[in-house]
Amino acid sequence: MKIEIRTVINGREMEAAVKPNQTLLEFLRDDLSLRGSVEGCGVGVCGSCTVLVEGRPVSSCLMLATNIEGKQVTTIEGLAVGDELDPVQQAFLEYQAFQCGYCTPGMIMATKALLSSNPRPTEEEVRDYLSGNICRCGTYAEVLAAVKSLSEKTTLLPGS
C-alpha cells in the first residue's frame, strides 16, 4: 500500500507515493536520491539525519514520510544556490569544522535552525543547541568557532 503525499522539497513542489512505514530519511535518500542526510544512530539522538521541516530541525530517521504532507522540507542539498555556498557551509569550510564529514550535513542543518531562531547565540547556547549532534571525530572546537563567526556577522542569513 502506498499513500499519496504533496510536499515541497528544497523549494520544489512534488507529489509522491510513499509507504506508510517509510521514514522521511528513507524517502529522501532512496526515492529522491538526496543522500546528504545520513543515518547515524537510527534512534534520533545523533543528529546526522537532521533536516528542516517548516524551518524546524527534525531527525528524519524518526519522522514518517507521510508526516511531510503539505509541508516544506529543506535538506543539505537545498542550501547552496548554484555554486554559491550557504554562509553556514562556507563557515564550516573556512574553519575546517569537520574531519570525516559524516555528521556535517546534520550539524550544518542544526546550525541553520539555531541561527534562524537565535541569530546571536552565546557559546553556552550553541553548546546546548548542538549537543544533539554528535561528532565522533571530536571536531567541536572548529564547529564552535565556525558558528561563533556566523553569530558575529551582522547580516541576517538567507532563510532566516
Add this chain to the structure above:
Amino acid sequence: MDDIARRLGIDPLELRLKNMVHEGDVFVTGDKLVSVGISDCVKRAAEALGWKEKEEQVSRALSGKVRGKGLAVMIKTTMTPSNSSALVRMNADGSAVLLTSSVEIGQGTQTSLAQIVAEELGLPVERVSVTFPDTDVTPFDQSTSSSRTVFTMGSAARQAAHQIRQQLLEIGARVLEADVEDLELVEGFLEVKGVPEKRRSISQLFQARYGAAVGNMVGSYDNQTTGGLDPRTGKGKGSAFFFLSACAVEVEVDTETGKIAVQQVVSAVDAGKAVNPRQCHLQNEGSMIMSLGSALFEEMVFDNGQPINSTFLEYMPPSMEDYPQKFRSLLVETPHPEGPFGAKGVGEAGLGPVEPAIGNAVANALGGIRFKDLPLRPDRVLAAVRSVRGEEA
C-alpha cells in the same frame, strides 16, 4: 607514577622529567630511540595548563567541589614491520598523480601525501592528485591504521617522487647545460639556482625528452619497514618510529554527586615534522575528545554475554556539552631521520595519556583516591569518596 611522586615528596612533573628517555637512549626493547620530543611535550603541556609544581599536591578536604590537576606521558609503537608501495606518475602538463592504497577517512591523508609529493617535485600542491584505493589498480598498502600512513606511505611516496625528480634534473642538466647540483625545482619550473631566468617548465623538459610534450615519467617505491620483537625475549626493533605525547588536565570533582567535569585539557604530541599542522591539530583534538569519553562515561555493558547498551540512546560519545572550556592541542617537532621531511604519525599519538592524566587529576583532587576501572562513573567516584569518609555506600 604520581603515587611514587607523592611518597617521595617530589613534583610529579619533576619526577617524570628526571626519568624521561632522551634522544639516543636505548629503550627496554633494545631500540635506540630517535626523535624523542617527550620532555618538550610534557613541559609544554604543563605550562599551558598552568601547572604550579608542588603547590598542585596539596591535600584537599573531601567536601563540596574539589579541583585537581594531573599529567601523563606516553610512548607507543606503530605496526612493525609493515609494507607500503607507492607509484607517482608525472604528466607532461606538469601535474602529478600519486597512486596509493592509503584510505582517506577524514584524517587528511590525501592532503598530506599530496604535500609530500609536491614538496619533492617542487610543484604547487594543487598540481598533485591522489587516488582512492582500488586493489585492482593501486599498489599495495598494509593498512590505513596504526598512524603509519604519513611515515610509511609518505616515505614511499617521497621516494617514488624522488625518482622522477632525478629524471627531471638530468634532463634539465642537459638542456640548460648545468650541473645537476646547481638545479632546483621551484613552483613547477626547473631553475638554475640563483639564476631564475634560466629555467624550463615541466612541459619543456618532456619536450626535450620525448620530442613533444606528451608521455609520463614514473617513479615507484616499495617501502618495507623492518623489525619486530622476539616473542621469547621481547627484544628487537620494537617500532619503525615511536609515538610520544603528553597530556595535562584539570578536573573538578563534585564529592556530593561523584560527577567529574574536565575543566582544562592540553595534549602535546611530537609530530616529528607536522606536514599539515591544521590537520595534525584536528587529529590531536579528536584524540582528546575520544579519550575523554572513554575516561568518563563510554562503556560497553554486557548481560550474560549480550551487549545491553548498543545504541546511542544508552551509549553516548562526548557531545559539544562535554567539550572542555579550555582545550588546547600543541605540536612538538623533533624530526625523525627516516620519516618524510622528518614526519611521524600523529593520528593516535594523543590517545594514550588522556585517561591516565584524568585519573591522576582525580586522585589529586580526592587526596590520592585511585580508581582501577574506567570509566570514572559518578557512582564509582561517590562510593570511593564515601568509603574514605567512613560513610555507608
